[in-house]
Amino acid sequence: MADVIAEQVVDQKPVPDRELNGEAEDREEADPVGEAAKKKKKKKKKNKSATTVVIDDLVAAAEADGVAEVTKQLEKQAIEDKEKEEEGEEDGDDGDNATGKKKKKKKKKKGPKSQTDPPSVPICELYPSGVFPIGQECEYPIVQDGRSAAWRTSSEEKRVLDKANEEMWNDFRQAAEAHRQVRQHVRGFMKPGMTMIEICERLEDCSRKLIKEDRLNAGLAFPTGCSLNHCAAHYTPNAGDTTVLQYDDVCKIDFGTHINGRIIDCAFTNAGIDVRLCDVGEAIQEVMESYEVELDGKTYQVKPIRNLNGHSIGQYRIHAGKTVPIVKGGEATRMEEGEVYAIETFGSTGKGMVHDDMECSHYMKNFDVGHVPIRLPRAKHLLNVINENFGTLAFCRRWLDRLGESKYLMALKNLCDLGIVDPYPPLCDTKGCYTAQFEHTILLRPTCKEVVSRGDDY
Numbered sequence: 096m097a098d099v100i101a102e103q104v105v106d107q108k109p110v111p112d113r114e115l116n117g118e119a120e121d122r123e124e125a126d127p128v129g130e131a132a133k134k135k136k137k138k139k140k141k142n143k144s145a146t147t148v149v150i151d152d153l154v155a156a157a158e159a160d161g162v163a164e165v166t167k168q169l170e171k172q173a174i175e176d177k178e179k180e181e182e183g184e185e186d187g188d189d190g191d192n193a194t195g196k197k198k199k200k201k202k203k204k205k206g207p208k209s210q211t212d213p214p215s216v217p218i219c220e221l222y223p224s225g226v227f228p229i230g231q232e233c234e235y236p237i238v239q240d241g242r243s244a245a246w247r248t249s250s251e252e253k254r255v256l257d258k259a260n261e262e263m264w265n266d267f268r269q270a271a272e273a274h275r276q277v278r279q280h281v282r283g284f285m286k287p288g289m290t291m292i293e294i295c296e297r298l299e300d301c302s303r304k305l306i307k308e309d310r311l312n313a314g315l316a317f318p319t320g321c322s323l324n325h326c327a328a329h330y331t332p333n334a335g336d337t338t339v340l341q342y343d344d345v346c347k348i349d350f351g352t353h354i355n356g357r358i359i360d361c362a363f364t365n366a367g368i369d370v371r372l373c374d375v376g377e378a379i380q381e382v383m384e385s386y387e388v389e390l391d392g393k394t395y396q397v398k399p400i401r402n403l404n405g406h407s408i409g410q411y412r413i414h415a416g417k418t419v420p421i422v423k424g425g426e427a428t429r430m431e432e433g434e435v436y437a438i439e440t441f442g443s444t445g446k447g448m449v450h451d452d453m454e455c456s457h458y459m460k461n462f463d464v465g466h467v468p469i470r471l472p473r474a475k476h477l478l479n480v481i482n483e484n485f486g487t488l489a490f491c492r493r494w495l496d497r498l499g500e501s502k503y504l505m506a507l508k509n510l511c512d513l514g515i516v517d518p519y520p521p522l523c524d525t526k527g528c529y530t531a532q533f534e535h536t537i538l539l540r541p542t543c544k545e546v547v548s549r550g551d552d553y
Contacts, residue, residue, distance in 0.1 A: 217307040218273045227268035230547035253541035266357035273305040273352045274359045275550040287342040291332045295319045316351030316358040317489035327530040330521040331456045347532045356411035360437035361548040376420030398447035405439040434539045445528030457519035459489040473506040
């Protein structure tokens with residue numbers, strides 16, 4: 096029994112230690128790799144979770160800091176704005192400059208318009224405030240009987256009266272500014288070789304733009320006079336007139352503008368309240384006759400034209416009743432406060448007397464005419480056109496053509512025959528002589544005399 100057991104024991108070969116050790120080693124070698132991988136995975140997971148936590152913490156902190164920073168900036172800006180408003184109310188604009196803080200950018204306001212070349216911007220748009228340039232203001236002179244009107248300048252009562260009429264003075268000033276700009280433009284383009292119609296139409300078109308023509312509310316006060324050489328006044332070309340301005344012609348440009356019937360009839364002046372009209376004429380004659388003119392080597396004595404005068408101006412009335420002579424011996428009527436005068440001076444190398452001559456072009460409705468029965472339908476129609484477009488202001492045949500009227504000469508003659516419309520033919524001295532004219536409009540204000548049409552040119 097013992098032998099059998101021994102054999103069985105012998106038959107069972109023992110496992111070498113090396114093999115056992117090898118398997119163990121292999122197991123040990125295999126296990127560490129897996130464990131290392133597991134450890135790495137665990138570490139990565141730990142690292143990932145740690146990194147995520149850190150990033151989340153940083154983002155949260157940044158967000159918190161950002162919100163806090165933005166909130167601080169907004170609060171700071173609000174405080175600064177409030178301080179600026181308070182300082183602006185207390186100190187105005189100087190407050191911001193004193194603290195050295197930046198001002199908010201404001202939208203730039205558009206500046207006033209400037210005139211174009213050729214002029215086309217209405218005067219009312221150049222002066223949007225409605226206040227127009229004042230003419231030359233002069234103190235009233237001492238009159239011949241020794242009385243002085245200098246006290247008017249400082250009188251409070253006269254200042255109040257002057258202020259009360261400011262709207263009327265302003266209408267005159269607006270019309271005068273238009274007149275100044277138009278005549279400056281005309282001096283620039285007039286040249287020999289132009290037809291008289293072209294000169295007149297360009298002048299009138301410019302005037303209509305600057306005065307912003309509006310029928311009877313604003314426009315031209317009378318037709319453009321462009322009398323040549325021996326013709327002193329009241330000549331403007333009719334349709335078909337081919338007269339051309341020559342190099343040696345003396346041309347007198349006489350035109351008027353008006354705002355609400357306040358007429359600018361644009362000389363020098365020696366006039367004022369309480370001055371007698373005859374004294375004005377004497378002073379004008381004395382000055383004019385002291386001059387001579389040399390033409391083509393021959394010297395001529397300048398003579399005032401005796402039967403041409405200045406005149407008072409009323410609303411929508413170019414000749415308001417009083418005349419201002421340019422020679423001595425006239426009326427002793429005095430000028431009065433609030434009146435407006437056109438002081439005209441006419442000089443001639445001829446006889447110094449004018450007469451009606453040439454084809455008539457100027458017409459004007461009689462200011463004082465009452466109701467007159469009219470039989471001709473064409474004459475009735477023409478009178479309606481005159482009333483709507485000119486009223487009691489002067490007009491010419493070219494202006495009727497411009498309104499689309501045709502075949503109106505018979506109707507116009509009928510209105511003249513009835514005394515409703517008055518014709519004003521050209522006034523001429525002897526042929527071959529030369530005549531000249533200068534003129535200004537003056538306002539006899541309560542405080543001073545204003546030469547409202549005075550400009551840089553004259």
